[in-house]
Amino acid sequence: MAEEGEVHYASVVFKTKQAKPKGRTEEETVYDEVKVRNETTEKNLDSNGNLVMIVDNVGAGLLANKETEKRSHLYQWSACCFGTVCVILLLGIIGVCVYLTFIHESESQLKSNQTALLSENSNLTKLNNKLTSDNKNLTSNHNDLTVQMNNLTQAYDVLENKITNLTAENKNLSKQNQELNTQKQELNTQNQELEAERKNLTEQVQNTEAKQVEFNVSRAQWSIDAYCPKKDNARTCNQCEKGWLLITSSCYAVNDYQPDKRRSWEGAREDCRGKGSDLVVVGDNPEKTSVNGEIWTTSGFWIGLKAENGKWKWVDGSVLADNSWMTQEPQDGHCVILVKDKGWKSVSCDGKQQWICEKAALSV
Missing domain, CATH: 3.10.100.10 (Mannose-Binding Protein A, subunit A)
Incomplete structure (x- = not known):
């Protein structure tokens, strides 16, 4: 045991980086020597250029306590997780039991309902058979009445068609008569218009002929004056x-x-x-x-x-x-x-x- 007040130091020498052997991918720390000193903390290089660090024994003790506390926390966390998993499993088992109980009760209720429905279905089948028989009888009576009604309807349709045809023929004859009268009036109107147009065209032709003659005379005179200008009562014609x-x-x-x-x-x-x-x-x-x-x-x-x-x-x-x-x-x-x-x-x-x-x- 060291006396009170005495401080022990350990020096750790870190060697410089050497060439890496094949297969090694990380740097290695080589501890060369550990020495106990009673001197103050130092950090020097030895004669070989290695780094020497002085570590306090008290600090090493603190590091050990921290490691122990860290492991204690890890054990507590593991125990807590295990307890949580157990609770979850217990809840799952309870849920499954409740679900199975619910399924069993539902099946019992379904069987009871099925029995009641089968009984009701039998009663409805009997009622349906009775109604079917009554429907057949009513259908037979209805068919007889329908045949009689169809015969009467056909006879009525024949008479109505004859009346309709006669009415249509009468309307057509009246319409044709009106159309003929209208066409006659239109032809008379067109004849009058054509007669008026013929007179106008005759007048236009006469006017056009007169203007054409006048234009030709004027054009001829213009051509003569243009190509054969008059000078000293004589005309001399040019090509232009x-x-x-x-x-x-x-x-x-x-x-x-x-x-x-x-x-x-x-x-x-x-x-x-x-x-x-x-x-x-x-x-x-x-x-x-x-x-x-x-x-x-x-x-x-x-x-x-x-x-x-x-x-x-x-x-x-x-x-x-x-x-x-x-x-x-x-x-x-x-x-x-x-x-x-x-x-x-x-x-x-x-x-x-x-x-x-x-x-x-x-x-x-």
Whole structure:
């Protein structure tokens, strides 16, 4: 036994980490030596570089008491769990006994009810047999009455059908008579209307003939004045009317209007048709060069080329033969304009542009 006031120390030396042998996956702690000292607690390295820790004997005693207390708590917890399991098993056994008692009583009650139901069923069967017999008798009497009623009904139906047919025939005759009268009136009305229309048509024909004669005379006079202008009481005829340019065998009208008077492609074509012509159709390179040389503004001029069904088509129905003249792909809703010194360009047909008309020259 150590004297009171004496403190014993144990030093534990931890060796540095060595190379692990095969199969070992965790670090190991190697206790090298334990020494008893009467010195204060220290933590030093020995000559080999191992860590030396000084552990107090009093602390080791405290650790042992804690371990004992921990085991005591573990035993108490185990006993508590075992007691709980026993209570649960006891309650389960009691529940099963109660359930079996309830089942036995239910079976007794069901047997008693079954006996009463069998007795009641026998009584109901007898009553049903009696009612069935009475029903057969009533059914037989009812069938006899039904046969008699059917015979009377058939006779009544025959008479009613005859009356109905006669009534319907009478109504049809009356209706036909009314329809004939109505048709007669309608025919009289139509005859009067046709007679009035015939008179109107006759007057319209006469007026139209008079206007046509007047128009032809006016058109002939206009053509004479346009192609053969009168100068010094003499007329000199030209292949193109006044204001039109003669290029080879066609006459061209370059409509270089101001922006407020420019038109869409359809509007420009309508103007050309009103002048007895159409938008220009370019047939070859000489004509293309000649037409391009007659315009002097840099604004676009509509020509008779339009995109239809993925192709460039002229107003005369022909397809553009030389694709080098129009390199842009045809797009529905687009038409072609001629721009001075810049070739042809695809733009929206709704845009406002100037235009060029073309018609055949007269043979003089």
